[in-house]
Amino acid sequence: MSTYPVDIYERLLQAFGHQDWWPGDSPFEVMVGAVLTQNTSWKNVEKAIDNLRDADCLRLADVHQLKVEELAELIRPAGYYRLKARRLKNLIDFVADRYDGSLEAMFAVDVSQLREELLGINGIGPETADSILLYAGDLLSFVVDNYTARVLKRHGWIEPEADYYAIQDFLASSLPDDVQLYNEFHALFVRVGNSYCRKTPQCDQCPLNELLPESGIVDL
DNA sequence: GACCAGGCACATC
DNA sequence: GATGTGCATGGT
Numbered sequence: 338m339s340t341y342p343v344d345i346y347e348r349l350l351q352a353f354g355h356q357d358w359w360p361g362d363s364p365f366e367v368m369v370g371a372v373l374t375q376n377t378s379w380k381n382v383e384k385a386i387d388n389l390r391d392a393d394c395l396r397l398a399d400v401h402q403l404k405v406e407e408l409a410e411l412i413r414p415a416g417y418y419r420l421k422a423r424r425l426k427n428l429i430d431f432v433a434d435r436y437d438g439s440l441e442a443m444f445a446v447d448v449s450q451l452r453e454e455l456l457g458i459n460g461i462g463p464e465t466a467d468s469i470l471l472y473a474g475d476l477l478s479f480v481v482d483n484y485t486a487r488v489l490k491r492h493g494w495i496e497p498e499a500d501y502y503a504i505q506d507f508l509a510s511s512l513p514d515d516v517q518l519y520n521e522f523h524a525l526f527v528r529v530g531n532s533y534c535r536k537t538p539q540c541d542q543c544p545l546n547e548l549l550p551e552s553g554i555v556d557l
Numbered sequence: 558g559a560c561c562a563g564g565c566a567c568a569t570c
Numbered sequence: 571g572a573t574g575t576g577c578a579t580g581g582t
Contacts, residue, residue: 371563378562381580416562416579424565462565482563527563536561 353543356524359472384414424460445475482531
């Protein structure tokens, strides 16, 4: 296979330009968004974050004060709102207890250690942990989401059975250790996923066409 | 009205 | 270890 991740990256960047991710004004807001967007469109997450902003609850200490039921009502537009209220609480309690509420202190910890700690929180899985590390903490951790998997599998660049870590390894092992590149690349996967590589693919206009092997598109 | 969206935990076999 | 299911709102 002659197509390497860096080729995909360059093609997407050329086609779509810089995505300027993550949409969020502070590391805390980014972290909240990472939980709220689990299996949920960003539009709905924005409504929930707007509610939090209107309620002056976009700082860790403020949300820490809220009862889980109050938090749930504020984030209701994001869906799974009772579940996500608990998950957010779990995350915030962790930062409060272990790092005295300081995200700065938390993100100063070794990446792989912090990643394990985050994964120990109920409600924080691989993608949410990596999103927090990369987009809130500026730490080197590649975010793999459904779009990433779909794009790579559909083009036959990875095997259909590849799990989260297989995909992460495939990308990270051939890319430079560059936080900004990781940031941009994941955003570009989401961009091409939203525009072309949907569940029912619309390949005719897709900028990744030119990178296709002769075999073409794999049915998923 | 069906289908989908920037997952994760838990039950069951 | 693999597979199935609950969680929920809002846009197309």
